[in-house]
Amino acid sequence: MVNQLSWKVGGQQGEGIESTGEVFAITLNRLGYYLYGYRHFSSRIKGGHTNNKIRVSTKKVRTISDDLDILVAFDQETIDFNFHELRDGGVILADAKFGPKIPEGSNVSLYSVPFTEIASELGTSLMKNMVAIGATSAILNLDPSLFQEVVQDTYGRKGEQVVLNNMEAIRKGAQYLKEELGFDRSDLYLEKADGQKRMFMIGNDAIALGAIAAGARFMAAYPITPASEIMEYLIKKLPDLGGAVIQTEDEIAAATMAIGANYAGARAFTSSAGPGLSLMMESIGLSGMTETPLVIVDTQRGGPSTGLPTKQEQSDLMAMIYGTHGEIPKIVIAPSTVEEAFYDTVEAFNLAEEYQCPVIVLSDLQLSLGKQTVEPLSYESIQIRRGKLLNEELVPEAGNQGYFKRYEITEDGISPRVIPGMKNGIHHVTGVEHDETGKPSEAAANRKAQMEKRLRKLEQIEFNNKVHKNDKHEEPDILFIGYISTRGAIEEAMERLEEDGVKVNHAHIRLIHPFPKEEIRPLIEKAKQVIVVEHNATGQLANLIKMNVGFADKIQSLLKYDGNPFLPNEIYTQSKEFTKQGVLF
Structure with a gap:
């Protein structure tokens, strides 16, 4: 028996590879195993090789494994592309339909299973992925009935007969491997997990959930890989909480809408990847100059230009710190696990309001789209801190010709803030240099004072676990x-x-x-x-x-x-x- 192994399913994009991995992984997660999953996919809607590699363990894991124990192949390209990962003694489960072949002399076992044929006999070839899961369950010595709950959750909306057919496909796959092919290798049996209930989620879902927990109720964004899941998650959730998601015409509009919503008193944010962040740079400068809170999530991917939209890279670092023209205070934080992605997103909203500046949550494709086992989140530990946002009782009587000193020179560099419509809170807001009330000013002494005031914010950033x-x-x-x-x-x-x-x-x-x-x-x-x-x-x-x-x-x-x-x-x-x-x- 083993306490961990690595399993991968591969085929052509659009033929159910992702759902195969999901049913397999979610079932094992519910049994109490720790998992780490990573998808390789092409930047197209359908076609091209894709695979989903899932590591299963009885202890916590935070990355994909070096090698591969089991490869499930729906085409020859999957074998050709991934064979090098298989360890000596590894297993390939391949659809007999395409006549699978492996290199001569290799110490890998190939089992040709008629995935498509068995599925077609049960009503539709689309269920070939369930046959593959059944064959996998036989290798791991898992009873096919363990997949019932996840199959019900996944396909129940299509009717009970669909659920029954999928479960029968899983049973047939397990039966074929054991009875027809005589598979019997206890060295691949999984040790029993602890049965504890844990979450299983991608980093983007954790970021979206963190935004909700932080009180964000407005998101403006434009779809882009690998950030789109944040927007897609919140499109489903925010309306139930009185919030809204706007799909904008571009990233420029997304950033400026988020700035406007924050200025109005809402907690709002946007998310994108490298190309989108390039378009947002001027707006990030506007946030810094007007001292308006702004949270931005950057999920890094391969660049430059369109680059490698669906591949891993960490090349936005300098751009996120120094990309804007001029000098403004800016905070950049970088979570390293899915749990941290949740908590750091909450903290990003607090920091944005406390220091009245743009805060960038820097992720990457592996964190954003890699799926990890997550311990239960502690909502009790979450704090909402809004900094120097005043209520009407605290706004001083109008002075200085009736204007509020929105950009008052202060020792810590942070000025009092009000939202529109508050009594005695009238002030100018402009992207040009301004005096304490927001009125445009090119006076040298004022410029020096305001510049130093803004930059003083960076001298005292409080962030746990830097x-x-x-x-x-x-x-x-x-x-x-x-x-x-x-x-x-x-x-x-x-x-x-x-x-x-x-x-x-x-x-x-x-x-x-x-x-x-x-x-x-x-x-x-x-x-x-x-x-x-x-x-x-x-x-x-x-x-x-x-x-x-x-x-x-x-x-x-x-x-x-x-x-x-x-x-x-x-x-x-x-x-x-x-x-x-x-x-x-």
């Missing part, structure tokens, strides 16, 4: 630094290095800007070498560390920019290679 630390060694051989979705792969590589006698610490940065130099500096100081793991070609995070902390002679970049996530073994192997080359120690 850096996730695992610093158990006083003098580590290696300090790994990463951000967002690389956390799981780094943590597993660390375990292997420790087994080799290498002392390893880890810092995962969650507050990107303003940079947490005081938290990072001591970690770098005591390390012999620093390896910065990131998904881009130019080492943006490594360069940011060098700019803010120094120690360029200690820092080595481990980069990946081919569109695929890091595997634990890649980080482990490359770190060992650095050692052989004399880069480390």
Whole structure:
């Protein structure tokens, strides 16, 4: 028996690959297993190879696995594309319809199962994915009846007969593998899970749920991969809470609508990916100049331009910090797990109102679309903080010719804020430089005072857990630094290095800007070498560390920019290679 394994289903996009993975994964999640799922898909609606790789374990996992135990193939391309991942002793379940072939001499077992034929005999070839799930259940020694609840939830709206047919397809698949093909390998039987109930969700759903929990009731956005699920989730949920989602004509309109809604007193936000953020840059500057709260979610993908819309990358980092023209206060935070995506989104709305500036939640495709087991969320721990938003009783009597000092020079750089229509709250709002009441002003002294006032906000950002630390060694051989979705792969590589006698610490940065130099500096100081793991070609995070902390002679970049996530073994192997080359120690 095994306590974890990796399963992948592949075929042509549009033929039910995603639903196959969903039924399989949700069932195992409800049995109490921990899961991590990642989809490879093309930037088209139908056609092109797609696959869904799901890791199943009796303990928590935060990344996809290096190898593959079971491959379910609906076409030969799936075998050709994914065969290299299969470990010795791995299993391929393939539809007999296409006459599957594997390389000669390989230590992999191929089982041809007539997925399509069995499904057609039951009424429709569309159920071939359920036959495949049944065959998988036989490999894992799972009773087909365990899938009943999920099949009911998934297909119940289509009628009871559809549910019965799908369950029969699962039973037939299991029966064929055992009785016709004589499958019997206990080395792939899964150990029993703990049966605990946990959530299973993608990062985008956690971000959307975090926005709801934070009190956001308006979202303006334009669809774009890999951010669209945030909008799609809230389209279903916000109307029931008195809120609304507007699909705008472009990202420029989305950002300015969100600014307007925030100015009116609502909690509002937008989300997009790299190309959309490029269009929002002028609006982000408007938020900074008018000191209007604005939350933006950036789900990074492969660039530049249209680039790789459905592939993993982390190349927006510098753009999110320095992309706007001029200088404004800006906060950039980067969750590293689905749980953090929920809590950090809540905190983003608090920070935006407390510091009256744009706050960017920086995600990436792997975090946004990768599906993880999530412990129950703690709604009791959520706080709503609105900063210096005044109620009418606190607005001072009108002075200075009847205008409210919306941009009053204050010691902490944060001015009192009102919403439109409040008594004694009248003031100008403009994107040009202005005085304390908002009236345009080009006076040199005023410009200097307002500029310094705005930038003072960055001197006192309060954010819990700016850096996730695992610093158990006083003098580590290696300090790994990463951000967002690389956390799981780094943590597993660390375990292997420790087994080799290498002392390893880890810092995962969650507050990107303003940079947490005081938290990072001591970690770098005591390390012999620093390896910065990131998904881009130019080492943006490594360069940011060098700019803010120094120690360029200690820092080595481990980069990946081919569109695929890091595997634990890649980080482990490359770190060992650095050692052989004399880069480390």
